[in-house]
Amino acid sequence: MPNRLRLHGALVMATCLVLLAAGLAAAAPSVLRASEAGVWLAAGPTRKWVGLDDGWRFHYGDVPGATGPEFDDSTWATVNVPHTWNGQDGQDGGNNYTRGAGVYRRHYAVPPGQAGRRQYLQFDGASLVTEVWINGTHVGRHEGGFARFRFDVTDALKPGADNVIAVRVDNSKNIDVAPLSGDFTVFGGLYRGVGLWVTDPLAIDPLDHAGPGVYLRTRSLTDASATVEVTTLVRNNGATPRKVAVRALIADAAGAPVAAATGDDVTVAAGGQARVVRSVEVPKPHRWNGKADPYLYKASAEVIDAASGRVTDVVTEPLGFRTVALDPANGLILNDKRHPLHGVNRHQDRPDKGWAVTAAEETTDFDLMDEMGVNALRTAHYQQSQTVYDLSDKRGYLVWTEIPLVDYITLGDAFAANVEQQIREMIRQNYNHPSVVFWGIGNEQQVDDGPVNALMDRLNTIVAEEDPTRWSAYAHAQVHINGGLDKHAAAAGYNRYYGWYYGSCEQLGPFLDNVRTTYPNRPVGLSEYGAGASVSQHDTGAVAPTAGGQWHPEEYQSSFHERYWTQISARPYLWGTFVWNMFDFAADMRAEGDSPGRNDKGLVTYDRKIRKDAFYFYKAVWTDTPFVHITSSRWTDRPAGRTTVKVYSTLPDVSLTINGVSAGQATTVNPGVFTWPVTLVAGENKVEVTGTRGGKNYTETVSWDAT
Template identity: 25%
Template sequence: MKTIREIYSMNPSWKFHDGDITHHNIDTVHKQFIHPEWLKSGNNGLAYASYNDSQWSSVNLPHDFVIERGVYDSTTLSCTGSLKKGICWYRKTFDIPSTDNGKRLFLQFDGIFRDCEVWLNGCLIGRHLGGYMGFEFEITEAVAYGMSNTVAIKVDANEYEGWWYEGGGIYRDVRLLKTSQLRIVDKEIFVKTQSLDLENKQASLLISGLINNGSLDDDSFQLDIHIFNSKGKEVFHQLTNKNFKKYTSSDFTLEVILNEIDLWDLNSRNMYTVKISVKSTNGYDEYSTEFGIRKIKYSSEKGFELNDQTVKIKGVCGHDDFAGLGVALTKPIIEFKIKKLMEMGCNAYRCSHNPPNPIFLELCDKLGMLVFNETRMPGVDQDSMEDYINLIKRDRNHPCVISWSMGNEEMAIHRTEIGVQIFQKMMAIGKLYDDTRPYLYAINADYDNIIDYDRSKNFVLNPVGVNYFVHHDDDVFASMHKKYPDLCIVNTETTGICTSREYVLPYDDANLMAATTEKITVWTKPEFKNKVTCYGSCYPVWAMSPETSWKVHAERNYSAGLFLWTGFDYRGEVFPFDYPATISFFGLIDLCGFEKDWFYYMKSQWTDEDVLHLLPHWNMNLPEKSKVNVWTFTNCEEVELFVNGKSKGRKKCEKYGHVEWDVLYEKGTLEAVGFREGIEILRDKKITSKNPEKLILTGNRTFLLADNTDAIIVTAHLEDSEGNIVITSDESIEFEFTGPCEFIGTGNGNNLSSEHDKHPSRKLFAGKCIAIVKSTYTAGTINICGKWKNITSTLQLNSEETNYLPFVPSVSASEIATKEKTSADGGF
């Protein structure tokens, strides 16, 4: 009887302890030592089912303990969000049936921040350094079959890897994998497109992989490979036989020709599935993975091409962070973020500056988002190289990935012999595992001189990734092109302006400026010095407006495109301020997913939709007749502005530009009318609201799936009697939830806020706040209630039954997986 591969979610029902635990000698040999796990195998008392964790809190994964703790500290680096980090422990006790004896078992972790130790039934299973790359440990021999088993995980998040908020804990998914003694090694499966004939719709593929024999016996096996197209039709099938030794692995390769292929591109995200099964006298395993067939090319003549069609990269950079959740993002939140970027016209994402959640790439394949995939840090040490190789192996079947990035702004090693040696080795090793995509790293500062140096050392990157430019010389790209006509340039990071959804922050005259940033800050509007505004009138000396950046790249063929810093706000890097600022100002979208004004500039340039957006809002805390600078972002040819029905002039919008007027503030209606070829296209207006009278709740979903993961983002705002949003309201909204759901966080996007993200109440900021609610495994009616003063508003939706990944429940220890201790070697 063949053993079918089984995979279970380990996310539900963990016990959590915030802080380190000194004594691990509970019910262990050598109790006189507080850490006896290093003296005898199987000797960590925290990983015994008998350990009393009744005082620990209960949590579900993914889990960011730093955001859940929510302790802000002015002594913690403000660039990391000013949230205290630390050490914590997780435990889960679960049953493994006796029928699993003879199978192989693995724990798979998509990401733990940061350094961790994993223990099972007292035994060390493995350790992992670094917080961004997933890993797995085999636990087969440490399992007590037919009994309760306990996994205990120590997480030390004290060390930083980045200069932004990184969170802490088991912040990505965890799974239990069960296979036979014969196992297909997931990450080793690679479907490589060797050649592609677009005209004749034919592709030559090379399928490679690795089969691992965990048996004590030599064996032979039969390999069965099927390929299915995006419609589920089988388009290839082949059987083959191989031999291998006990406890060894056997690799395989297979050349395949496919005809009448369906290409993956941004509009038609056709995905194929390769299904591989292997069987022998010792077992059976089956594994499927998706892949896409597409052609990519970079050149100085056409920039970036996808399937022989030039596609200008309209990209953003981003960190894994969101209101209410910290870094513990789940699939519905990741999907929400990608779709919001696509609404702006974004078609590419640079994973800054670390490997992404695997779910992110699955969604980018599905939705049509190009990806620059980046390792955390360059290096040839064992840990760095292992993560780098595993990143390539894990993600190389994703058609959305169009480049590997080996690092970011490596100032200590670029333009040095050491740097060239490190990057040359990384690129050479990377190409052993994937030579179908280019390798680059994001160079900053005087990158023209760095490229000169690299090429003088015979280290040629093409395309080349460049970040910003301190000297603000737009002609540097033309100069580089003239010197190196073959060079294709990607502006891997640019803009970096600071903006707010509010007109101006802070509201009062408080000076929050960080002493370290005063000399590197540019103020384009002197009246707003020491403030952040909706205009983007503040930025670091190396940055520039999105308008300036886009003009440079829009029509230059040798530019593949650009990545704006950043798509979304994120915690940390609170330039130009210091604590109590906690959230960056760099995003085109805030931490809750609310659009800032520059979102609409990019939408006007990056989409074919008619766009007309007016700023600022018109609920100013200003005396009447104060001068206000009014802007519109638009792709209309002309715009006419009205204040309370009186025209303030009709102006032409220059290509890649925006339109401005200086007007005197009058409460009422600010309205813009857009024209093309003299015909009115659309209008936008801002209205001075009256006092708030109504609480409105809206959701980004109309139903949820009962899979314990699906989520809704509920937005709350106040309106006056005429239905106008009260944009300046900062009232507190209380949330309550009933039905099969779990409240998981709140937010409002206020960059200066230190409110707790896990409390079911939130102040409005710029008139809005959100609450996030997820489903459970139970279907039913969910009621989300918002309360403001004596007014209540309720949003109701259903959670519907669905298929979901089976999960491993937590249990109380039924049979303790320990044995009586003896006094051997003095262990008493």
């Protein structure tokens, strides 16, 4: 770098750092501000985000000529995205929900000032196969329903004119696109946001599997310092070669600069890409430490035109310093301390809306998980929205995210290429999230043969190539453990439903111990376990119901989880356990419990309005929040006579009265669980429980009518 440019670069960097510290977002092109998209953008002439969520026309079914600009769509429905066409019929049972093609159209007037800029149309999620036309010109096709994707639409959009965007989305089963099946409804449509990135021709590449184009890797970490490798993919869409400087900057959680690095200029060929690596030293790094302290830095990469000194692009990503290890004997180790994962699985749908949920609704899900004490999340069975990963970063969750390779594969190159594409998209789009620890390569393959195992081997290799700092993971459901399926991933998870689909709850512990004994060097986790529950069905919970039947009493689910947790908590070698499921969800092929089309194993109802009793059990053993909860409170009409009252609480001593009379000393067989033998008299019975902490009483009262 010439001395003049070195001096200029140093002055620009110093100015940038001062402005970052001062928070003057409008003062210089390299100063960062928060955007509506939930990412950090540069002010001034660098990249801009144009939201395109509103004002779409929609028609279910193909219509001849509908992708052309002159087509009359005035009779079509007006919709905003996120949108789905089968939010209701995908949840009502019968397995005959709508799967096919829908067409969306939207007008967009490109401002004249965008002439000469690059424009990238982004879809945050569309199910399952998407094709896009602009002004009648086909600009791209994407196969896969869960990852973000982008198309370069610069040549198709006309600045200063009205443009027509047409999108065909098809959620039909496609033998070349995962998932081929699964115990969940495949909703269709543009079910996440849509927008346009506008960048300088010299910019950080938006087309690297729709990743950020900036990838962060911690090379060393001690209490004294951390070394961060910042890799930036620079794209030159100009007609001539460009010489550029690339600078990496690290700011703390408050936005104050803490470190920066630059290097020699790089020449990027016309139409080409350059991969630039900068190593940044951060003094006294503040660690991201799960829910105890989810501290986040901000890491920025700046692209500077060396000839003019102008910053042409900035991308900022979350950065969290942490070490994670898996110990076959002691489970997961976060920052050199044992960190048991108290996890849940989560599907992303809501009643009547399918997958077309809002960021506010996803935040509500995290609020409920926080209340219950969850510290780990498995995004079953697919990549979820960026809001989910952002909230996991900010709230300290450790995440197992996975591709939708569920149940079966299709033999042949096309299907293999699709799942390879989906895993690369998932990794690159989420590479910088400190919350992500596991890349899931599949779930519950039903055939354990050569082609399936070869594909699993290939996916495991891709994970190691793409990201050697994390683990591949697989959720195993076969009865035996001596096949091939649970041997490919670095972290083994087992989906086990003893006491629900088969056997008794007490078989879980011996099964886990058998895996541990048979494979002493294998990290072992429990990726799924659960039982169905209806909040309107009640009995004593003493007898296991039929899993596929219409009777799923809430009490049995509570008993199931108590018995499982007794075995889980006695096995410190487990690196993580994940309840199936945090929320009830749509599975249109099911006909069981009190609602057809529903998997009712959630600890919270589908509408998020009712916390089932088992929710409070985990709150009692996973949190220190003071509370008392009387179980079976919804069983208001019950037999008179002898029965057992059960209470969940985090308080050391709780007392119970029946119609104002003390029930005596509680029995506490399990931590957080208190029981009393009582007699209910005919008529109304007022049950009151009280616990005390710090001089404050916590009380809950219910009324039961006994006959």
